Amino acid sequence: MKTPIQLQQQNLAALKNGLPVPTYNRADNKIGIVHIGVGGFHRAHEAYYLQQLRQLGEASDWGICGIGLREADAKLHDIFKKQDHLYTLMVKHPDGKIEPEVIGSIVDFKMGVTDPEPVIARMADADTRIVSLTITEGGYNFNPTTGEFNFDNPDIQHELRHPNDPRTVYGFLTAALQRRRDNGLPAFTILICDNIEHNGDMARKMLLTFAEVQNPPLATWIAQEVRFPNSMVDRITPVTTPADIETLAQDFGVIDAWPVTCEPFIQWVVEDKFSNGRPAFEKVGVQFVPDVGPYEKMKLRLLNAGHSVLGLLGVLHGHPTINACMEDETFVTYLRAFMDTEATPILGDIEGIDLDDYKDTLLQRFANPNIKDSVNRICSESSAKLPKFLIATIHENIATGGSIKFATLVIAAWCYYSDKGMDRHGHPIEISDAMGTELHEAAKQTTTDPLAFIRQESLFGTLVKNERFTKLYTEAVQQIYEDPNIKKYMKELM
Known part of the structure; x- marks a missing residue:
């Protein structure tokens, strides 16, 4: 050579x-x-x-x-x-x-x-x-x-x-x-x-x-x-x-x-x-x-939110990369369920785009074994990402009566991640977030106040006042704190 x-x-x-x-x-x-x-x-x-x-x-x-x-x-x-x-x-x-x-x-x-x-x-x-x-x-x-x-x-x-x-x-x-x-x-x-x-x-x-x-x-x-x-x-x-x-x-x-x-x-x-x-x-x-809005929303609510779904659930389970998540059938099924039942209904028609084809392509891209995108990278700066990628979708589905259960579990996982800084096996997780201290301080109060994490209005807006969301969230976060086996709760929702 x-x-x-x-x-x-x-x-x-x-x-x-x-x-x-x-x-x-x-x-x-x-x-x-x-x-x-x-x-x-x-x-x-x-x-x-x-x-x-x-x-x-x-x-x-x-x-x-x-x-x-x-x-x-x-x-x-x-x-x-x-x-x-x-x-x-x-x-x-x-x-x-x-x-x-x-x-x-x-x-x-x-x-x-x-x-x-x-x-x-x-x-x-x-x-x-x-x-x-x-x-x-x-x-x-x-x-x-x-x-x-x-x-x-x-x-x-x-x-x-x-x-x-x-x-x-x-x-x-x-x-x-x-x-x-x-x-x-x-x-x-x-x-x-x-x-x-x-x-x-x-x-x-x-x-x-x-x-x-x-x-x-x-x-x-x-x-x-x-x-x-x-x-x-x-x-x-x-x-x-x-x-x-x-x-x-x-x-x-x-x-x-x-x-x-x-x-x-x-x-x-x-x-x-x-x-x-x-x-x-x-x-x-x-x-x-002339107007990029529908394309932006499609990408943010499907690709970027999909990345965060896999990242926050995957990091708790112990998957190191996004493609490793996609080699796990539970994660693939959960992600597609989130996309189909919670993200897609709020997008409407987008000229020139077949949303089913777009979602199929996303799954193929996420599964690319040669990329090996780390879940830690995807989870970094979640406080800047999730309000736009995922929490906005929860707000819109609450307003229309749509499903919120898949996204809510991700928020509960984010709370545990911010509090404990470890996966279900007790292995430490590297957390990189400009709001890391604030997130940890709020999350660590969860055992005495199950809604402490979502009281951060700058991130969650008025979600803490919504009875349907708080009921689902409280149940999810209490389950994860009792046993952080995230796949068990993913399967229960599907």
Whole structure:
């Protein structure tokens, strides 16, 4: 076997016989897109779509500059610098086949934590026409129940007093937009690529709320000039493992310190509402529609909620991965029952979509044995996910008299998970959640107050006042605390 080669621009010619590499001249790229939150998903999704467009010989003025606003982004910044901003995307098929491709659509990366000015300047540059974001549900600084902006955040308070020293995405956006306005430049589009219903509308509301306090004249300009298209994004992207890095080196001859793995499936549905132009993404499979709402809701309430159903029930049972859950017939049957009886009835008809086919495809994707998406990853930041993915479905089914029993058991499992931090065998569970302390404090009161966990109004709204829900929840949570054999209760509900 030949010696693996370091992934760098100068080595692409030597690598091209082993895997696809960029065939376009990356040095010619203008930066047209600034992206905040360059995680695995962005690199498997928007950056991948742009790569496909560049390979067609188009979009040379739409290169991506990544932005890191967290200290944790320094690792990727350093790796990108060493690798000339190149990385490998490893598509993992259910039959075990791995298709790697070197992606070159990201051409720069700047850290805003240590020095905000270069980031503001890049966003304010005339060539920048889109600022896109993947900062997870928790990054938008709003109350998940009320939907209102959180002005109590210390970083937000700092930005209100010091508009030229931004710390959050809102501070950077307003600083850059103010500079564009002062320089007579058109506004950029703000394109959200996170799993939030009506994500563009939400981002517009949050940014305007912030700007109206920080700089009212700028808020007026933003309201008139900036477009916030809603979008629905989809591609399962597990955390990269040391085994992935080793496989890439041994089987494909590429030394890449941070490749990205993903499934073959990819989808992007976007409203065609842009401030200042966009790439011709429709040429590589992106669907542009007048209203993305029905597609967003379908994906959030079936795929994302389905992931959380498997994750929270699976982690208590002791399944390590989503595909391991899907090898368990009880979990497969339970998930499909949740989808059919609780999620589907609130979706209505969606143009161009056969919901039964979509659900069949989801089950196949979840079962992909080559992805091995950990249940811990799926359960992380549940406080930001569940209000939108699952709890909203419970509220809607209560209003219509629909079934809520399958989702309610998941909430009871989340309580036990937050309290005990262990599975049914007593093995510790790694919990990662910005509200982890609050969740634990509420959950640990369950033995004396069965409804303590769901009294958190910021997450559950008024569910604690609904007799039908509280009856089901109390029964479920008491059963789990007596015996955390979650499969027993799953079977009883089916």
